[in-house]
Amino acid sequence: MANEIYLKAEHLSKTIKNQMVLKDINLTLARGFIYGFRGKNGSGKTMLFRALSGLILPTEGTVEAGGITLGKEASFPPSVGVLIEYPGFLNGFTGFKNLKMLAGIKGLIDDEQIKESIRLVGLDPEDKRRYRKYSLGMKQRLGIAQAIMEDPDLIILDEPTNALDTDGIEELKKLLLELKDKKKCILIASHDKEDLDYLSDEIFQMESGKIIGHEIKEAAEP
Amino acid sequence: MIYSFFRLFWRDVTYSFSYGKYKYLIFLAYMAALAYAISLRNQSIGTNGLDTFFLLMRDNGYIKTLTDYVIPYYWDFTQFFALFLTADYLIHDFRQNQLYVLLRCQSKRQYIMSKIVWLIIQNLALYLCLFAAVYLASGSVTHDFSLNASSYFHQFIEPMMQSKVSSGLLVTRLLIGFIATSTVLSSLLLLLIHWLQPIIAFFCVVVLCTLSTFLDSKWLPAIHSMILKQDIFDLEHHLTLGFSLAYSACLFLAVSTVTLYICKQRELL
Numbered sequence: 001m002a003n004e005i006y007l008k009a010e011h012l013s014k015t016i017k018n019q020m021v022l023k024d025i026n027l028t029l030a031r032g033f034i035y036g037f038r039g040k041n042g043s044g045k046t047m048l049f050r051a052l053s054g055l056i057l058p059t060e061g062t063v064e065a066g067g068i069t070l071g072k073e074a075s076f077p078p079s080v081g082v083l084i085e086y087p088g089f090l091n092g093f094t095g096f097k098n099l100k101m102l103a104g105i106k107g108l109i110d111d112e113q114i115k116e117s118i119r120l121v122g123l124d125p126e127d128k129r130r131y132r133k134y135s136l137g138m139k140q141r142l143g144i145a146q147a148i149m150e151d152p153d154l155i156i157l158d159e160p161t162n163a164l165d166t167d168g169i170e171e172l173k174k175l176l177l178e179l180k181d182k183k184k185c186i187l188i189a190s191h192d193k194e195d196l197d198y199l200s201d202e203i204f205q206m207e208s209g210k211i212i213g214h215e216i217k218e219a220a221e222p
Numbered sequence: 223m224i225y226s227f228f229r230l231f232w233r234d235v236t237y238s239f240s241y242g243k244y245k246y247l248i249f250l251a252y253m254a255a256l257a258y259a260i261s262l263r264n265q266s267i268g269t270n271g272l273d274t275f276f277l278l279m280r281d282n283g284y285i286k287t288l289t290d291y292v293i294p295y296y297w298d299f300t301q302f303f304a305l306f307l308t309a310d311y312l313i314h315d316f317r318q319n320q321l322y323v324l325l326r327c328q329s330k331r332q333y334i335m336s337k338i339v340w341l342i343i344q345n346l347a348l349y350l351c352l353f354a355a356v357y358l359a360s361g362s363v364t365h366d367f368s369l370n371a372s373s374y375f376h377q378f379i380e381p382m383m384q385s386k387v388s389s390g391l392l393v394t395r396l397l398i399g400f401i402a403t404s405t406v407l408s409s410l411l412l413l414l415i416h417w418l419q420p421i422i423a424f425f426c427v428v429v430l431c432t433l434s435t436f437l438d439s440k441w442l443p444a445i446h447s448m449i450l451k452q453d454i455f456d457l458e459h460h461l462t463l464g465f466s467l468a469y470s471a472c473l474f475l476a477v478s479t480v481t482l483y484i485c486k487q488r489e490l491l
Contacts (some may be wrong), residue, residue: 055321055490076328088318090240101237105229105326146322 003030006154006185007052007077011061014051014209021047023210025061029187031153034180036200037189044209045189046084049156052187053082065154081147082156086139091132095142096125099149108150117149118142122171136163144172148179155179155186161195173199223332230327230336237319238311238344245310246348249303253278253352254359256296261363268373270366271357272389276379276449278356279396283450284438284459294435301404301431301444304348305424308341308408313420321490334485337412338478345404349397384457395463396449402470403447407431409474410443413481416488446470 007029014022022044029035037045050056052063054076063070065077089098099114115125121141134142140163147155161169176186176199190196196203205213239246257274264273282294315323324333361367371380371389380386387395407427414423434444438451438459445451446466453462 050490053321053325055324057489074328075330076325078328080325082321082325084321086318087322088314090237092240101233102322102326105226105233105323107226107229150326 003032003183005029006031006066007187008064009052009061010064012048012051012058012063013060014047014056015059021209022051022058023208025211027052027204027211029185031183031185032180033201034176034186034188034199036196036203037187037206038191038193038196038203039189039206043206045206046158047209048206049082049084049158049187049189053077053080053084053154053156077154079150079153080156081150081152081154082158083143083147083160084156084158086143087146089131089139089142092130094128094130095123095134095138095145096127098131098142099146102146103149106150113151114149117145120148120175121145122168137165137168140164141168144175148175153184155184157187158189159191160188161190161192169195226327226329227332227336230323230332231339233323234315234336234340235343237315238340241314242307242311245307246351249307250351250355253300254355257356257359258363261360264374265364267377269360270364270368270370270372270374271360272369272393273372273374273379274360275353275356275393276389276396279400279449281448281450282435283448284456285436291436297448298432298435300352300400301407301447302428304345304400304404305407305411305427305431307348308344308404309411309415309420309424309427311344312337312412313415316415324490330486330488331482334412334482338409338481341408341412342405345401345408349401349404353393353397383454385454387454392449392454395452395454396447398463399447399449399452399466402467403431403444406443406470406474406477409477409481413477413484416481416484440465440469443470443473 005028007027009025009027012022012025013020025048037048039045047056051058054070057071066079068074068078070077087102095118096114099118100111103109103114118125121144123138123141123145144157144160147157160172164172173195180186188196188199201217203215204211257278260277261269261274278296279300281297282292285291324330327333366372369390375389407430410430411423411427414426418426431444434442434448439445440459440461445461446469449455451459451461453460
């Protein structure tokens with residue numbers, strides 16, 4: 001069965017203060033695939049992720065997510081989980097309590113589902129330690145848990161392997177492959193070529209706001 | 223939609239309290255300590271909690287000549303700290319959580335509406351807690367927890383009045399003035415942080431607030447929390463509670479409407 005196209009960017013360009021930060025980006029991304037974005041700092045990966053999640057509006061072109069044109073029919077994709085920079089988790093709360101506060105905004109999931117997402121990233125949902133006691137790797141894992149906890153169709157992770165140790169990276173890879181099997185559309189930006197090569201079905205190379213290279217792995221045609 | 227707005231608002235309430243609880247505590251403890259000191263100083267002349275609140279929160283009145291100018295330290299401090307508490311949370315939440323909250327609530331309008339309603343509740347709760355802290359600290363010195371007019375009120379405050387009101391009404395008007403002023407100034411802050419650097423936005427609002435201590439214009443938002451400039455103490459300038467409330471409400475609504483419009487257009491860079 002062909003995979004459903006979930007996210008489409010057509011001739012997407014963005015200019016901020018007379019500087020073109022995204023230049024004529026065209027993407028067609030489907031469910032059940034992992035898409036890797038590689039590029040140096042300032043190449044436009046994070047800006048592209050912001051545009052694809054509706055956080056910035058294109059100067060030219062369109063972004064369509066889940067059949068909805070962003071900025072016209074809706075401001076944001078209908079079902080999206082992101083990790084772009086750390087969320088402002090409260091130092092005095094446990095990981096679970098922090099996620100519960102965020103989950104309360106949508107009110108879609110119960111405590112058990114929050115705990116399950118914490119388990120999925122290799123943390124203990126019953127851990128009574130406050131967030132301030134978390135290591136950088138644990139903080140990163142909790143950030144990933146918040147991105148996946150509401151079972152979104154579109155998952156956007158900016159440098160998800162940052163601060164993770166070898167075990168953490170392996171667990172993350174396993175988790176992402178499971179999510180891919182559940183037909184999620186997953187976008188990852190990373191400096192790490194090896195991890196990106198391992199996980200991604202397609203890799204986009206970015207430079208100066210442009211996609212300058214596109215590599216499709218075998219058996220990854222949507 | 224109402225339920226989802228309520229969930230957003232409730233998040234603002236719980237998050238802001240958890241984030242700033244020690245700062246709130248420091249503020250209230252400091253004000254209680256000041257109230258305690260004032261009560262100790264005036265113990266012999268029969269003050270109670272209401273008088274202490276008045277003495278702590280009053281301003282410097284209208285300035286006839288520049289040489290009369292006295293900085294209303296407590297008034298300034300209270301206004302600045304209340305603004306700081308609001309700014310601290312808003313700036314933190316915008317920087318750290320806006321993205322995650324917006325993608326969940328899917329509505330910029332609801333997100334900002336929640337912040338606007340939070341401003342009202344936060345200022346209301348803050349000043350009620352402040353009143354309670356001052357009243358209890360003062361009562362612990364004087365052992366007088368009554369809400370009646372004290373001998374100090376009859377001897378010193380009442381003779382200053384041009385329009386006689388009870389001590390309870392005086393403190394109520396003082397509280398209403400502070401809540402209205404802080405809510406309006408906070409809404410201005412909420413608007414300005416979308417255009418300016420947060421520290422510059424905060425500085426602008428503080429300057430606007432301070433202007434009222436030496437300018438007599440009733441169009442300045444902070445003047446409405448200055449009890450000595452109200453018609454109770456000065457009939458000449460016609461600054462009534464009705465005008466203060468109507469003007470503050472109009473200003474708040476106007477500023478909030480602009481903020482809503484701006485935020486709907488704004489991007490998260």
